[in-house]
Amino acid sequence: MLxxxxxxxxxxxxxxxxxxxTILESFREMFKKLKEKYPGDEAIKSFLGSDLDxxxxxxxPKEKIPLAKQTYRKIYxxxxxxxxxxxxxxxxxxxxxxxxxxxxLGIVTTKTRQSASVLFExxxxxxFFEIMIGAEDVTNRKxxxxxxxxxxKDLNVDVRNTVYIGDAIMDKQASNKAGMDFIAVTTGSxxxxxxxxxxxxxxxxxxxxxxxxx
Numbered sequence: 464m465l466x467x468x469x470x471x472x473x474x475x476x477x478x479x480x481x482x483x484x485t486i487l488e489s490f491r492e493m494f495k496k497l498k499e500k501y502p503g504d505e506a507i508k509s510f511l512g513s514d515l516d517x518x519x520x521x522x523x524p525k526e527k528i529p530l531a532k533q534t535y536r537k538i539y540x541x542x543x544x545x546x547x548x549x550x551x552x553x554x555x556x557x558x559x560x561x562x563x564x565x566x567x568l569g570i571v572t573t574k575t576r577q578s579a580s581v582l583f584e585x586x587x588x589x590x591f592f593e594i595m596i597g598a599e600d601v602t603n604r605k606x607x608x609x610x611x612x613x614x615x616k617d618l619n620v621d622v623r624n625t626v627y628i629g630d631a632i633m634d635k636q637a638s639n640k641a642g643m644d645f646i647a648v649t650t651g652s653x654x655x656x657x658x659x660x661x662x663x664x665x666x667x668x669x670x671x672x673x674x675x676x677x
Contacts (some may be wrong), residue, residue, distance in 0.1 A: 468644070468677070470620045471561060472611065474629035475572040477511065477651020478670070479588075483531045486511065489539040496534055499523055508652040512631025514573045519586040528653055536578075542584055550586050550648060553671035558591040560674055567592040569618060571610045571627065576600060594618055608641035615643070628673070632661050645653045646673070 476482040487504050494501040502522045510518040515532045523531045542548065561568060568591050572579055576597025584591040596614045603609040607659060615622050626644040630651025635658070638645035647658045647666045658666045667673065 464621060468566070468624055468626050469614065470567040470569065470615070470618060470625040471677070472571050472627045472643075474613055474627070474631070474634050475570060475574055475582075477630035478628055478648055479550060479552050479554050480548055480582070481650070483508070483511065483651050485542050485548050488541065488544060489535055492538050493524075493531060493535040496538075497523070497527060497531055499531075511652040512573065512629065512633035513606055514598060517654050518574070540578060543578070544584070548582060550588070553589065553669060554645070557636070557670050557673055558588060561677060562591055564677060565677065567618060567620065568592050569596070569614050571596045571605075571608075571614050573598050573604050584629045605631075606636035608643075611637055611641040611643055615641070628670075630643055635661060635663055646676070648665075 468500050473479055476486060487507060490507050491501055499522070507518065515535065516528065519528050519531050527543045533615050536575045542551070556566065570579065570592050572595070574597055576595050576599055579595060579597055580589065594614055594617055598604060601613055611627055612622070615625050622641055622643045626646060627638045628648065629635070630648050631653055635645045635647060645663070647653070647663045648670055649658070649668055650665060651668065655666050666675070
């Protein structure tokens with residue numbers, strides 16, 4: 464089934480980049496700066512894959528959310544600029560393999576395209592991808608299907624010939640709503656058991672396992 468796909472879209476955090484530890488550290492620092500009670504890593508991880516507004520609304524007073532977003536982004540981007548957001552060890556090998564086998568690759572993320580682009584350029588992987596859909600490119604973000612549908616439309620490909628790779632339940636939900644196949648990796652914020660409970664069939668322990676399917 465998957466060998467018939469022509470296009471592979473990827474999430475960023477927890478999928479291509481081992482960024483979850485840095486994300487959680489940035490949230491902890493942000494809550495401390497705002498003098499708000501940190502809800503714990505597991506509570507934050509349950510929202511990863513969504514946008515900042517959705518993540519923060521249950522934990523930060525409404526009037527403080529704009530400041531919280533600004534503070535979080537400043538903290539995280541400082542860490543990103545310092546080079547402490549690494550690729551997973553097998554990311555480049557997998558991307559090279561897929562390009563050599565003539566797959567069309569793209570990115571769909573809730574990060575801003577601007578910040579993701581800087582990260583990709585710093586790690587010299589931008590050339591693998593033909594498209595990047597970021598937070599500023601759509602009104603409705605994951606788990607809404609719009610980002611995936613926009614990527615398919617802009618690439619002029621059928622969603623039935625496209626698969627999305629991600630590490631969050633929201634990635635699966637967006638894929639399902641878009642009519643697109645989904646492959647889960649457990650390198651990010653969600654366990655194999657949680658994906659199984661959500662009805663996910665293909666669950667990979669590492670990105671390198673993609674080579675078994677394509």
